[in-house]
Amino acid sequence: MKSAIRPGSDGSPQRAARASAPIRVDARYDVAPARVFDAWLEPGIANKWLFATATRPCARVAIDARVTGAFRFVEAREHGAVEHFGRYVELVASSRLAFNLARSDRPRAPTRVVVEIEPCGRGCKLSLVHEHVPLDLIPVTETRWIGMLYGLGATLGSVAPDRQSTPQSLATEIVLPRLVPVRAAASAITQPSTHPRRH
Numbered sequence: 001m002k003s004a005i006r007p008g009s010d011g012s013p014q015r016a017a018r019a020s021a022p023i024r025v026d027a028r029y030d031v032a033p034a035r036v037f038d039a040w041l042e043p044g045i046a047n048k049w050l051f052a053t054a055t056r057p058c059a060r061v062a063i064d065a066r067v068t069g070a071f072r073f074v075e076a077r078e079h080g081a082v083e084h085f086g087r088y089v090e091l092v093a094s095s096r097l098a099f100n101l102a103r104s105d106r107p108r109a110p111t112r113v114v115v116e117i118e119p120c121g122r123g124c125k126l127s128l129v130h131e132h133v134p135l136d137l138i139p140v141t142e143t144r145w146i147g148m149l150y151g152l153g154a155t156l157g158s159v160a161p162d163r164q165s166t167p168q169s170l171a172t173e174i175v176l177p178r179l180v181p182v183r184a185a186a187s188a189i190t191q192p193s194t195h196p197r198r199h
Contacts, residue, residue: 018109023130023142027149030123031156034094037117039152041065041097049151051075051084067091071099086110101130109134 029036039045047061051073059081060074065088072085083104090098095117102110112131117124128149133141 018134020111020132020134021138023133023138023145025128025142025145025149027126027128027153028120028123029126029153029156032094033117033119033124035156036124036126036152037094037097039156040115041091045155047073049148049155051148052151053147064088065091090114 040050041063043061043063046063047058050058052058052075056076058073059076061072063069063071067088067090070085070087072083075082075084081104084101085104086100086102088097088099089112090096096115098112098114100110101113102108111133114129114131116127118127119125126149128145130141130145
């Protein structure tokens with residue numbers, strides 16, 4: 001869907017905003033909320049899963065972990081690097097972070113990501129909402145977040161645990177709004193669900 005051109009208040013042409021929608025993906029981890037929260041902000045951990053793949057960590061990462069602080073992840077690809085960058089707008093230790101996000105190949109289409117983490121049994125539940133995603137990018141963006149959140153669990157499993165801690169399972173459970181199994185959802189869902197979430 002192409003953006004429409006319409007006149008601005010001063011008569012000059014301006015491009016109307018693209019149609020967009022939010023994406024929501026939930027995950028559960030058998031580790032403390034603080035470990036999951038820190039994995040978003042520690043460069044040595046975040047570069048292994050955030051905007052990365054199992055075989056290709058980010059080439060460069062810069063994180064200024066404070067409100068208004070900037071971050072930049074350089075993802076190496078076969079046909080050139082792509083940068084993911086933005087600023088943190090909210091950081092609440094162990095429970096919530098929110099940031100603006102844009103990509104170097106789409107710098108004028110910023111989005112917003114809100115992550116909430118809460119205790120759940122012996123571990124925690126993570127709820128991610130990615131707002132203002134252009135409709136044509138929803139399927140690939142949703143699939144990418146599923147992969148990244150799974151990678152977050154795998155990465156935490158490779159981090160040396162506290163010696164005082166008991167062994168923990170780090171298998172990640174990804175839950176989509178329709179509560180469809182991940183394997184089916186990744187290939188079947190092409191539009192965000194309009195059904196209310198069930199608990």
